[in-house]
Amino acid sequence: MLELANIYKYKKITLAYILISCMLYIWFAYYTQRTDALQLILLYGCLFVIGYQILKTSGFYFRILFIASILFRLLFLFALPNLSQDFYRFIWDGHMILEGLNPYLDTPNVIISQGETNMPLAQELYNGMGKLNASHFTNYPPLNQLCFALGNLFPGNSILSSVAGMRLLIIAADIGTLYFGKKLLEALKLPSNRIFWYILNPFIIIELTGNLHFEGVMIFFLVWSLYLLHKGYWKWAAVVFACSVSVKLIPLMFLPLFFWWFTSTSLSDRKNSQHKWISYAEPNNLSAFAGMKKLIVFYTIVGITLIAFFIPFFSIEFVDNYSKTVGLWFNNFEFNASIYYVLRAIGYAITGYNEIGIIGKILPLVSILAILGFSFFKKNNSIPKLSTSILLVFTIYLFLSTTVHPWYIATLVMLCIFTNYRYPLIWSAIIILSYLSYLGIGTADKSENLWIVALEYFVVFSAFFWEVILKKRLPI
Structure with missing residues (x-):
């Protein structure tokens, strides 16, 4: 008292x-x-x-x-998400699993047209998700699907009860992120209060808890994995990292960045970083061969864990459906892009057509080159350095993407607290403009307003270039 x-x-x-x-x-x-x-x-x-x-x-x-x-x-617990309709598909997939059906094998369009389900509220969910979403196979990985199913177990048997159930899972994940994020900052001797730049950020609260996006669960596993890696429990870190991938596939692109973590640092560096997996009786330098062996084991554990998650859903049809759905994001969808929109305009000027089919194949290759560059030419042998490389690689990926939904940048907001960079916080404040362009504000045909998109990215690119290039701020 x-x-x-x-x-x-x-x-x-x-x-x-x-x-x-x-x-x-x-x-x-x-x-x-x-x-x-x-x-x-x-x-x-x-x-x-x-x-x-x-x-x-x-x-x-x-x-x-x-x-x-x-x-x-x-x-937000008993409010329906008001900025996104994706939650209807989440509930749909969760009900499919609870009915013992594989959510990856049929689209909602097919199921509704053939009347093949006794799913409660099926028609309401189908109408809510929209025709575009209903026409595609689900692209959410297995652990995310488990979250959908668990959310539907919340008492009430209604759309709102399922939303509340899934929302509680996301809140629990944020609490876990707070716990491990704070402990990791303390272990790195960085101000532990930085974690509230993420936890209390209105963007994070609204987009993840409010709009029910499971990037929060992915981030929880990613931060937990980084904490385990720092403490030396690298095998468990691999398992938890695979859990992060099994919520959202995005962390897969970060795997090459672990190369120097296992292959380059000296014994004294490891002692200072509390990496318990090195025997203090070893020579002063960990051999490249021994490091490569541990790197391969790390990747193997990640791969085996992922396979274990996917096995219950596996079939040739699943592989075909899933690969096609993931490919749609690069070759069909466009929203809130930056560099891609410039290239698209150039394509229109030259050929008179939207060249997304070509540009959408080239830009991922540029992202891959960036990942390889940061993997082999940046010594990511500490958590701040590794976090900085992940942050910059994912930023480049988003700058080159054809589709950048607001919740995609949540990972950047989390990672920046372990680095010297703050531009993700600025982006989180300005990203609300993307909803205005989504509504076609200022356009006669309700298409995306590119002036609003340009304003958003002018602010973001200005902050990025000031911090990363002009100030030449190095990783901690």
């Missing part, structure tokens, strides 16, 4: 800001639609300003910030 009295006495301003934030989050969750453009921007902007004030006035008092972060998320 005395501690609560002291908190009230000395943190009145912080508590007031938290109360205002609660009201704004409720307004956002229950009384805002994606089409309410002005309201959307004003609420989002106010939440960022007040969120900064909460951090500033709290003195990074852990208990207050922890309670606030959980409270803000729980306010």
